[in-house]
Amino acid sequence: MLFERLFDDTLAQSSYLLGCQSTGIAIVVDPNRDVDKYLRAAEREHLTIAFVTETHIHADFVSGARDLVRRSGAKLLLSAEGGDDWQYRFAESDGARLLRHGDRVDVGQVHLEVRHTPGHTPEHICFVVTDLATNDRPLGMLSGDFLFVGDVGRPDLLERAAGAAGSMDTLSRTLFGSLRALHDLPDYLQIWPGHGAGSACGKALGAMPSSTLGYERLANWAFQLDDEDEFVRQVLAGQPEPPRYFAVMKAMNRDGPPPARVDQHLPELDVAGLKRAIAAGASIVDVRPTAEFAAGHIPGALNLPAGSSLATWAGSLLGYDRQIVLLADNAGHLARARHALTLIGLDRVIGWGGAALRTEWQRDEGPVRTVQQIAMETLATHTGRVVFDVRSRAEWNAGHLPNAVHRFLGDLLERTRNVARDTPIAVHCQGGTRSAIAASLLQAHGFTNVANVVGGYRAWEAAGLPIEHTSPDRSEADA
Numbered sequence: 001m002l003f004e005r006l007f008d009d010t011l012a013q014s015s016y017l018l019g020c021q022s023t024g025i026a027i028v029v030d031p032n033r034d035v036d037k038y039l040r041a042a043e044r045e046h047l048t049i050a051f052v053t054e055t056h057i058h059a060d061f062v063s064g065a066r067d068l069v070r071r072s073g074a075k076l077l078l079s080a081e082g083g084d085d086w087q088y089r090f091a092e093s094d095g096a097r098l099l100r101h102g103d104r105v106d107v108g109q110v111h112l113e114v115r116h117t118p119g120h121t122p123e124h125i126c127f128v129v130t131d132l133a134t135n136d137r138p139l140g141m142l143s144g145d146f147l148f149v150g151d152v153g154r155p156d157l158l159e160r161a162a163g164a165a166g167s168m169d170t171l172s173r174t175l176f177g178s179l180r181a182l183h184d185l186p187d188y189l190q191i192w193p194g195h196g197a198g199s200a201c202g203k204a205l206g207a208m209p210s211s212t213l214g215y216e217r218l219a220n221w222a223f224q225l226d227d228e229d230e231f232v233r234q235v236l237a238g239q240p241e242p243p244r245y246f247a248v249m250k251a252m253n254r255d256g257p258p259p260a261r262v263d264q265h266l267p268e269l270d271v272a273g274l275k276r277a278i279a280a281g282a283s284i285v286d287v288r289p290t291a292e293f294a295a296g297h298i299p300g301a302l303n304l305p306a307g308s309s310l311a312t313w314a315g316s317l318l319g320y321d322r323q324i325v326l327l328a329d330n331a332g333h334l335a336r337a338r339h340a341l342t343l344i345g346l347d348r349v350i351g352w353g354g355a356a357l358r359t360e361w362q363r364d365e366g367p368v369r370t371v372q373q374i375a376m377e378t379l380a381t382h383t384g385r386v387v388f389d390v391r392s393r394a395e396w397n398a399g400h401l402p403n404a405v406h407r408f409l410g411d412l413l414e415r416t417r418n419v420a421r422d423t424p425i426a427v428h429c430q431g432g433t434r435s436a437i438a439a440s441l442l443q444a445h446g447f448t449n450v451a452n453v454v455g456g457y458r459a460w461e462a463a464g465l466p467i468e469h470t471s472p473d474r475s476e477a478d479a
Contacts, residue, residue, distance in 0.1 A: 001110050001131040001139075002026070002045055005192065005209060006037055010311050010340045011061050012198035014209070016142055019047040020108025022133065027051040027107045028074075029127065029142050030194050031064035033260045033343055035071055038064075042072075051107060053077035053099070055144025055194060056124040057086060059157055059246040060201060061311075062345040063253045066094065067260055077105060081116045082123025085164075090256035099125060109133040117146040119175025120153025120201070128185070140190030141213070146178065148193045149206035152222045154239050157201075161246035172232040179222055187214025198308060200246075203239050203394075238394040241410055245315025245344055252345060261347050266326075266338070269351040271360045274298070274325060277350060282323040284444075285314070287337040288330070290436035294371035294452065298327065298353075298361050303440035305433065306333035311340040313437055316410045318346060326352045371439050372451040374426060376459040385426040385451065386419075388412070390438040395430060399467045401460060409434050412441060421446045428453035428460075 002019035017038060019026035026047040028038050031054070042049050049072040052065050056079065069076045078088045080098035091098060099105070101116035105127070112127040127142040145153035155171035158164040190212055197207040204221075217223045225231045252258075269277065278284065278300065286293050287306040297303070302317065304310050306328070318324065324341065326349060328334040334352055341349060362368055379387065379401075389400055390409040400406070407415050409429070419425075425447060429435040432455060439452040453459075461467065 001129075001133065002047065004041055004045075006041065007196070007209070008032055008034065008343070009198075009308055010336075010343060012196045012205075012308070013061060014192070014194055014196065016192060017041050017045075017047075018107060018110055018112075018129065019045060020110045020133070021045075021047075023108030024048055025050040025108050027053065027105065027110075027112070028068060030054045030058075030144065031068045032061050033064040033067060034339070035064045035068045035260070038068055039071060048072075049074045051075050051077055051105065053105070053127075055079075055126060055142065055146070056121045057088070057250060057253045059161060059250050059253075060199065060243070061343045062249065062257045062260075064257075064260070066090070066257055069094070070259070079116075079123040079125045081125060082118065082121065086121065086123045086254065089254060101125075112142075113138075115141075115181075117143075117178045117181075119155050119171055119178045120145045121158065122171070122174075124153070128189075138185065138189055140192055141185070142192050142194075144194040145201050146175075147191060147216065147220075148195060148202050149191070149208045149211045149216070150220055151202040151204045151206070152179065152220070152235065154202055154235070156236055156239055157242055157246060158250075160239075161242040161244075162250045163247065168236060169232060172235050173228060175235065176228050176231045182213065185213055187212065187217065189213040191216060200240055200243055200312065240392050240394060241408055243312050243316045244410055245320075248315075248320060249344065257345070258347075260342055266349060267351045269325065269353045269357065271357065271364050273351060274353060274357065274361075277323060277325050280323065282325050282350065283318050284325050284327065285318070285337070286327040286440075287333050288328060290433060290452075292329070293440065294373060294436065296358065296368040296370055297440075298358060299369045300444050301327060301440065302444050303437055304337070305436075306330075306336040306340070307433070309433065310337060311344050313409070313434075314341055314346060315344045317437075317441060320346065320348075323348045323350045325350060327354070327357070328352060329355050369443065371436070371443065373454050374451045375454055376428075376456075376463060376465070379426055379428075379453055380460075380463075380465050385424040387453075388416075388425060388427045388438065389429070389457070390427055390434050391429050391457065395457075397469075399457070399461070399469050401428070401457070402466050402468050404428075409438050409441075412438055413445060416442070416447075419447075422448050424449045424451075426451045426453050428456045431456045431458050
């Protein structure tokens, strides 16, 4: 059996290529929209992709299963579990084979047994893999978002992101049962999860790419609890706020993800072109590092640095109904940003601009804007600014600055709607990236006196400054 993990660090997401080398056929599990990498991997190993499948309806990226089937001619395999609300609505039109608990998929001498493992989502399935060319005992499990290294898939997303009221408790209890149903599988079974550290599909995912079921039984917190009610309490406690775009992804992947726009030429804009885009309502996204953005940027631009969190914040802060212009001085940053936006279905990128555009803007339109940077020590001795902590609720609860106001970055605009635009504001996060995004967001929406706190909460803590742990969140009126 050939086994290859294909990891995308933008999403902290793993796809898998499994092939039977004696028959030359393969299956791809949980592909994202970057389908060329699966085609290249199969070609490199002299394999034909015969099947494409996924473990569940994804929330954090646009599924690439349909695209890969179109490109490869493979058969699409989809879960038929989960009840009427979470069936794949395009399965029949695409001629998909529907999979149920106990079904078998044979990829030459590689055998995949389907297990229904609901909890993260109702339709979730895993694949227990046996390499019949070497042994008739199971080798590993493609566990999707059911079981991670050190954690389990969060059961709150359908309620918190997709609006399925009342589903959190039910899915938590279902997840508890799904974990207990693994009792017949051996300790040596390898676990190949769908995500790693950095994903919002769990709260404490490990950075190791794989594990064994035996080790998880020893070390994973979810296997240590025999009381169902305590499990429900713990699995729901401290979950990060789901990015806003998750609801869009769930519906898109259920109803039928559209084809990716492949290798489109992106025109470079001059000031006139940028002004036309702005007048038409386009979002202007500057993907340079935060320090470069703070030193000088085109007014109205949102700073989303081209790093591993770009997809998360782009999906939370940009509208799917608006065009996008990317600003970058580095070709690599531009390519990475386009890749990240494509993965989450933000396809309406209409142009880009670089240093030459900023120079032209300064010549024709006036000065660029800057973001004031202040040190935590300065913040400690000057109380004239309203301090917004834009970290997650769990981070806030674990410790925060006295007199700070919690305004999670994903909700920042709606929770500052009634704040006067000339209010002196300082924004901070854990280390500085999220607060830089927050400062640019506030500036782009008319706030005129915004400062970013360098070093964030980490710097405050390192300086030994006072910390509060139990104060409740302050109301909008307090700001």
